[in-house]
Amino acid sequence: MATATLLSSSFAMPAAARRASSSSSTSLGFATSQLAGLSLSAGAATSTAIAPLPKRQFQPIVVxxxxxxxxxxxxxxxxxxxxxxxxxxxxxxxxQYKKLWWEAGKRFVKLRLSTKALKTIEKHGLDAVARKAGIDLNKK
Incomplete structure (x- = not known):
């Protein structure tokens, strides 16, 4: 039933408009809109292209x-x-946030570590634990 109304509305167009829309649809390979009598073209899609977003320069630090x-x-x-x-x-x-004395660097290092890591550092030393974990204490 809905297709019958669509077909009848396309026949209500003047003959010249029907020929123009059918020739443009066959040349471009796009389907025509039967509701409005307009044809889709590649030019309309490119004119509404969205520009890429600029890259964010500041990214917040997530702890x-x-x-x-x-x-x-x-x-x-x-x-x-x-x-x-x-x-x-x-x-x-x-x-916990702790300030620990780093003997090799002769300064205090502020770290956020677990209480289990604190016990391990007391047992083995800060240098040995940091080396095993792959942490560079110079940049902190």
Missing amino acids: RRVCPFTDKKTNRANKVSFSNHKTKKQQFVNL
């Missing part, structure tokens, strides 16, 4: 909850109620 020395991350766990109903919860790493 993740990850210890750089031990690679400890947030753990997903279930919180279990008395009725044994389980809901998801996150167990975060115990991260």
Whole structure:
């Protein structure tokens, strides 16, 4: 039923307009719009091209909850109620901001590390733990 109304509306166009729209549609290979009697062309698509967005120069620093020395991350766990109903919860790493004396650099280094990493540094030393983790303390 809808196609019958579309076909009848295309026949309501003058004969010259029908010939012009049919010749342009066959030469370009595009279908014509039967509702408005307009043909689609490649020129219309290129004139509405969107310019690329400029690159962002400033990117904010996102501080993740990850210890750089031990690679400890947030753990997903279930919180279990008395009725044994389980809901998801996150167990975060115990991260602390600490200023540690770096013997090789003869200065204090401010780090954000887990308490487990602090115990490891006390046992093995800051240089050994940083070397094993692949952290360069000169740039911090």
